[in-house]
Amino acid sequence: MSNISINLYHLYPDAMNLYGDYGNVLALVKRCEWRGFDVVVTHVKQGDSVDFNAADIILMGGGQDRSQQVIAHDLKQRECALKEAIEQGVCALTVCGAYQLFGHYFRTKEGLELPGIGVFDVHTEGSDDRMIGNTLIDCYSFMTPVDRALLFRGSKLRKLELVGFENHSGKTYLQEDVTPFGKVIKGYGNDGASQHEGCRYKNAFGTYLHGPLLPKNPWFADYLIVLALRRKYGENIEVIELDNSMEAAAFYGAKKRALTAKTTHI
Amino acid sequence: MKFLAVIAGKIIILLSRLFKAGGGSALPGLVALRIDPRLIAKITSKLKHGTIVITGTNGKTTTAKYAAEILRESGYKVVHNRTGSNLVRGIASALIEQSTIFGRTRGDIGLFEVDEATMPNAIPQLKPKIVLVTNLFRDQLDRYGELDTTARMIGSSIAPLQGAMVLLNADDPLVAWLARDVNERSRVAFFGLDEARYISTSRASMDSKDCIICGSELQFDRRFYGHLGLYSCPNCDFKRPPLDFEAHNIYLHGVKNSSVTLRGSDKSLDVALGLSGTYNVYNSLAAYALVSTLDVDERNISMALTNSDAAFGRMERFVVNGKETYLLLIKNPIGLTQIAETLSTDSEARNFMLVLNDNFADGTDISWIWDADISALPRHSNFIYTTGIRAGDMALRFKYEGFETGKIVLVETIDDAFEQALSRTGDGETLYVLATYTGMLHIRNYLTRKGFVEGFWKEVA
Numbered sequence: 001m002s003n004i005s006i007n008l009y010h011l012y013p014d015a016m017n018l019y020g021d022y023g024n025v026l027a028l029v030k031r032c033e034w035r036g037f038d039v040v041v042t043h044v045k046q047g048d049s050v051d052f053n054a055a056d057i058i059l060m061g062g063g064q065d066r067s068q069q070v071i072a073h074d075l076k077q078r079e080c081a082l083k084e085a086i087e088q089g090v091c092a093l094t095v096c097g098a099y100q101l102f103g104h105y106f107r108t109k110e111g112l113e114l115p116g117i118g119v120f121d122v123h124t125e126g127s128d129d130r131m132i133g134n135t136l137i138d139c140y141s142f143m144t145p146v147d148r149a150l151l152f153r154g155s156k157l158r159k160l161e162l163v164g165f166e167n168h169s170g171k172t173y174l175q176e177d178v179t180p181f182g183k184v185i186k187g188y189g190n191d192g193a194s195q196h197e198g199c200r201y202k203n204a205f206g207t208y209l210h211g212p213l214l215p216k217n218p219w220f221a222d223y224l225i226v227l228a229l230r231r232k233y234g235e236n237i238e239v240i241e242l243d244n245s246m247e248a249a250a251f252y253g254a255k256k257r258a259l260t261a262k263t264t265h266i
Numbered sequence: 267m268k269f270l271a272v273i274a275g276k277i278i279i280l281l282s283r284l285f286k287a288g289g290g291s292a293l294p295g296l297v298a299l300r301i302d303p304r305l306i307a308k309i310t311s312k313l314k315h316g317t318i319v320i321t322g323t324n325g326k327t328t329t330a331k332y333a334a335e336i337l338r339e340s341g342y343k344v345v346h347n348r349t350g351s352n353l354v355r356g357i358a359s360a361l362i363e364q365s366t367i368f369g370r371t372r373g374d375i376g377l378f379e380v381d382e383a384t385m386p387n388a389i390p391q392l393k394p395k396i397v398l399v400t401n402l403f404r405d406q407l408d409r410y411g412e413l414d415t416t417a418r419m420i421g422s423s424i425a426p427l428q429g430a431m432v433l434l435n436a437d438d439p440l441v442a443w444l445a446r447d448v449n450e451r452s453r454v455a456f457f458g459l460d461e462a463r464y465i466s467t468s469r470a471s472m473d474s475k476d477c478i479i480c481g482s483e484l485q486f487d488r489r490f491y492g493h494l495g496l497y498s499c500p501n502c503d504f505k506r507p508p509l510d511f512e513a514h515n516i517y518l519h520g521v522k523n524s525s526v527t528l529r530g531s532d533k534s535l536d537v538a539l540g541l542s543g544t545y546n547v548y549n550s551l552a553a554y555a556l557v558s559t560l561d562v563d564e565r566n567i568s569m570a571l572t573n574s575d576a577a578f579g580r581m582e583r584f585v586v587n588g589k590e591t592y593l594l595l596i597k598n599p600i601g602l603t604q605i606a607e608t609l610s611t612d613s614e615a616r617n618f619m620l621v622l623n624d625n626f627a628d629g630t631d632i633s634w635i636w637d638a639d640i641s642a643l644p645r646h647s648n649f650i651y652t653t654g655i656r657a658g659d660m661a662l663r664f665k666y667e668g669f670e671t672g673k674i675v676l677v678e679t680i681d682d683a684f685e686q687a688l689s690r691t692g693d694g695e696t697l698y699v700l701a702t703y704t705g706m707l708h709i710r711n712y713l714t715r716k717g718f719v720e721g722f723w724k725e726v727a
Contacts, residue, residue, distance in 0.1 A: 014475065020636030026666045064412045070481050165631050211633050215662045246665055249676055250658030257624065
């Protein structure tokens with residue numbers, strides 16, 4: 001197995017790391033290492049020249065408003081390269097601010113427009129509502145039969161629940177044919193009204209869930225790893241199961257918190 | 267109205283002590299402010315020497331404690347929100363507690379630590395003569411929004427002050443930048459470190475690393491911890507301002523104590539500190555700067571800084587069943603990182619327990635634990651218990667940092683976890699309990715119930 005290798009590209013680790021996003025990198029690295037895969041993490045900073053064709057998984061998190069403006073400009077220079085990589089099936093997980101910048105634009109309340117790179121056919125509008133709290137979503141209904149077969153392997157489960165914490169005032173609107181990431185069970189999601197959370201295009205995911213997402217949703221972390229490996233090594237690649245008991249404890253702790261919270265929909 | 271509000275507050279304080287329902291540090295103020303919203307201004311306007319306000323992310327409570335002891339030794343009658351209850355209700359509770367039933371204050375100077383987000387609400391009522399900002403780190407983002415927002419909130423609250431002294435941490439770019447908000451009728455003074463040792467290398471908690479004016483990445487000639495350091499912008503003229511108060515000759519002796527030379531404009535003072543860690547050097551320097559404009563004796567400064575133990579729950583030592591226990595408050599990435607680094611200097615430290623709660627007072631978003639650098643904590647530990655509402659998240663933090671999973675023990679109930687951890691702590695060894703705010707209160711209540719410690723309201727009274 002040691003000849004299996006994964007290249008992680010972490011975009012703007014300094015500027016876009018507001019909500020423990022480093023935890024997502026760590027989760028992928030460790031879950032690959034525990035299986036004996038080689039992992040190389042490339043930190044992409046402003047102005048660095050990089051070849052996204054070599055990437056297997058791209059990660060990018062959220063930042064403060066000030067960082068986000070600087071980063072938006074740098075990201076714009078990489079628009080073509082990133083779009084091409086996503087078209088080729090490279091995996092990407094973009095959280096919060098990164099999700100917004102992977103859409104067409106973010107327009108603040110004051111009318112200032114921050115251009116995105118349009119990987120996702122979505123746009124975001126600033127609002128006066130702060131959407132904060134523990135969140136529970138179900139990704140099952142938006143998965144393809146292939147995904148379901150991959151994730152559930154004959155089990156009778158009809159849910160793929162993910163837990164996280166959202167904190168945003170931007171409302172993200174999906175064009176009609178865009179696939180959401182999940183259905184909101186508890187929380188606000190994209191806009192506080194549609195009951196949809198995040199979006200997906202090919203193997204790229206956008207979501208407001210931080211927490212961080214991957215350590216306590218190891219099933220989804222493994223799904224990203226499997227997607228990346230299948231693209232690189234073929235459809236028949238299998239990964240061994242890991243002991244997820246500690247992850248499950250964290251998941252259920254967060255789920256309980258989300259379900260008992262008194263969040264009101266705006 | 268004032269009379270009624272004070273009476274109501276006093277009755278609640280009495281009741282909560284009678285039924286041991288806690289220290290009564292928030293509810294009395296909450297109720298009293300409902301009855302008389304102007305209560306704080308009414309009482310503090312009678313303080314002969316006015317009020318002092320301390321705000322910022324870390325070090326408020328310890329700095330206030332240092333300053334309070336120095337002032338008290340120098341003969342001031344200090345009114346102070348000592349239990350770290352730093353929202354408006356906590357300030358009101360402290361005022362009620364330290365007033366007669368007619369609402370006449372027993373003090374002559376007010377010393378208040380004020381939560382950053384509470385500043386816009388508290389400043390117009392407190393009308394402080396001195397304001398000190400310790401630092402701005404990421405803290406409880408769910409409650410405050412982002413760091414820039416917090417800075418703006420503090421800036422706009424101090425802007426209208428006239429004839430005030432504003433003391434700013436020069437080593438924190440965002441805090442130093444607040445100088446622009448200070449009215450020309452007020453004064454600004456900067457404090458910071460002048461030290462070439464104890465340079466931090468951890469990349470964790472570099473929260474303000476870009477120039478506030480032009481957005482370029484700041485150059486740090488040295489960093490003391492987190493983003494505090496000697497910085498300059500390569501692109502414009504923003505840089506660390508010259509220091510009015512400085513700490514140098516710093517020596518840290520493990521986790522137990524340290525020494526430092528504090529310097530003001532025309533004087534300097536060598537002190538042995540009863541606490542250790544770079545953050546406590548900052549706290550002592552901040553207290554030194556605070557009292558420098560008041561009438562105090564240098565001997566009182568030295569004595570207070572040497573003899574002060576840590577503020578409530580910040581780093582308290584207990585002896586439970588003959589075993590030494592330290593209770594350490596954790597509330598944000600930089601604090602946890604600093605505690606991990608300080609503990610790493612003690613090769614005997616090997617028994618750990620972490621309490622992670624996500625109640626409002628802890629901050630409901632616990633993702634910050636992933637921004638902390640815990641890699642310095644000793645790998646040769648005997649065990650790491652994780653407990654509290656989000657025990658699972660804390661266990662994962664250690665698992666994914668590469669700590670042996672066999673040593674990580676997840677126990678949901680805090681009492682059970684503490685009892686197990688203590689029983690596994692060997693004779694002559696120390697148990698280190700790192701806890702978020704409500705977790706810390708829980709442990710303290712547990713110890714009080716078991717008779718190992720007196721209720722904190724007794725210490726306060």
